[in-house]
Amino acid sequence: MTARVLIVDDDAFFVRRARAALEGSFELQIVSNRDAALAAIETWAPDIVVLDATLGGSGAFGLLDEMRTSCLDGVPRVLFVAKGPGSIHRLQVDGSSFLGVILRESGMDGLLAAVRCALGTVMSRRLLTA
Secondary structure (H helix, E strand, O other): OOOEEEEEOOOHHHHHHHHHHHOOOOEEEEEOOHHHHHHHHHHHOOOEEEEEOOOOOOHHHHHHHHHHHHOOOOOOEEEEEEOOHHHHOOOOOOOOOEEEEEEHHHHHHHHHHHHHHHHHHHHHHHHHHO
C-alpha cells in the first residue's frame, strides 16, 4: 500500500517542486487552504500532512485546532514546513500529532528524506498499536 501524503501549502512554486520530488514515491493530494485540507483529511485519510507553518487565513495552528476537534478517526501526523530557522521556535505543538519541522531551504531532497522518515515513524506507531 502506498503511503498517502497531503500537502497543505499556498506557495505555488513550493508545491510544484514538492510534487516533482514526492509524486513517484507516494500518493499525493495537494490543497492550498484550511477548508480543502479539512475536507481531504476527512475523506482521504492521509498518513501524514505536510503543512506550511505560515499558511494564510486561519493559519497552520488554526487548522491544527480544527483537526483536533473534527477528526473522528484521530488527528493525522503533521510535518511542518518552515521558512527559516527563526520560525521553528514558534512551533509549540501537541506531541501526539507533531512529527517535526523541515526548512524550505533544505530543498526537495531534504523534503523527500523528511517525509520518508516521518512515514517510518507513523508506520512504526501503527504496528505497535495494531
